[in-house]
């Protein structure tokens with residue numbers, strides 16, 4: 001199924017080799033080394049912060065990364081506690097062709113992948129009956145066309161605009177399933193909060209998605225090798241009214257000439273970091289306008305599979321929108337009888353206050369409808385709670401009702417060439433993705449090099 005508009009493009013030029021001969025003490029190596037006594041601090045060791053840090057470190061810039069958590073990677077987080085890599089954050093490399101830089105990193109980091117096919121899916125209705133594939137294909141065609149044509153206004157959410165235009169789908173479970181498992185999954189938003197204007201105007205690299213099978217965290221670990229990353233250093237404030245920028249963490253104080261803020265939008269929205277003076281009004285407005293969505297993942301492991309293990313995906317038109325309506329068959333690419341299921345939008349937030357047995361009960365109720373009452377409960381179970389995680393406060397950013405996608409661009413402006421911003425929420429074209437986050441880090445690292453060269 002075609003989920004996003006694919007625009008082929010090649011990114012990442014040649015990293016400016018020998019562009020600045022005065023400042024590089026060697027142009028003989030592949031990457032010229034930069035001579036500067038300026039100190040750069042990067043806040044956040046997700047892929048955006050690490051990508052920027054490696055770019056600068058490779059060029060001889062003195063860079064320190066302050067990371068609040070005990071490990072690097074942020075939303076590249078792999079849980080191996082059950083002996084199988086369960087990616088709690090990103091799983092897919094979206095669009096592996098056309099110069100997607102994550103492919104190069106994946107190669108260097110020893111990442112293994114499996115080529116997915118969105119067509120390898122069966123969708124079941126609430127009574128347990130399977131949708132005929134011709135009905136599905138037809139519905140998806142209509143769905144894609146409507147999404148391409150639909151345009152609302154700044155004050156109406158996607159849900160309002162869509163349901164005003166197509167009231168016949170309000171109680172159609174297949175349509176609610178597609179709106180949730182496709183659109184809410186892709187954007188990270190509940191459709192009631194999503195912009196009806198710029199809900200789908202981002203871009204994609206071409207090619208069918210790959211799923212990482214041995215842990216996405218390998219990429220973060222690869223990037224952080226040899227970097228100066230100080231873990232368990234939660235930044236509380238950044239003061240930039242003096243010639244040097246002062247950064248205060250839970251347990252220390254640092255000074256820097258330039259700072260790259262690579263923490264998630266959710267952290268900025270909650271004012272977890274105090275800026276002194278406050279951020280420019282335009283930046284603050286973009287922080288307020290855009291929003292963080294909620295996608296949670298649930299990993300269930302059984303002794304024996306009871307589903308069709310040839311399939312990649314199982315869809316279910318659940319009664320409640322966003323409620324465990326999509327299952328990924330992990331047995332397709334790891335040696336485990338495991339399914340990963342998802343919660344989207346408002347229901348995803350709700351799951352975070354449900355205990356494990358309530359969640360399990362709701363997942364099993366959906367599976368029992370499809371496969372019968374005799375299927376066993378999973379023997380092991382893992383889950384995420386991204387919306388209440390104090391280091392993200394959400395899964396990924398989206399263009400909220402009342403915002404425009406130009407709000408993502410605001411973060412490309414530095415504060416007086418001293419405070420810079422990176423992260424998936426700073427990438428208008430590739431928001432909510434690993435490649436968007438990484439490319440934003442490289443973009444800002446290049447700007448920092450430019451500033452150091454003045």
Ligand SMILES: Cc1cc2nc3c(=O)[nH]c(=O)nc-3n(C[C@H](O)[C@H](O)[C@H](O)COP(=O)(O)OP(=O)(O)OC[C@H]3O[C@@H](n4cnc5c(N)ncnc54)[C@H](O)[C@@H]3O)c2cc1C
Nearest residue numbers: 044046047048068074075090091092235423424433434437
């Ligand atoms: C459930 C889920 C599924 C996803 N699936 C995909 C997918 O399949 N494919 C895809 O391309 N993308 C996916 N994404 C999105 C992708 O993971 C993110 O866009 C990307 O990893 C974000 O990287 P980042 O560097 O911007 O932020 P992060 O990875 O969040 O890094 C920010 C870092 O800042 C740190 N931090 C926060 N506050 C502070 C502080 N006060 N002081 C110091 N450090 C701080 C955090 O601990 C974190 O390490 C998914 C995300 C989620 C949550």
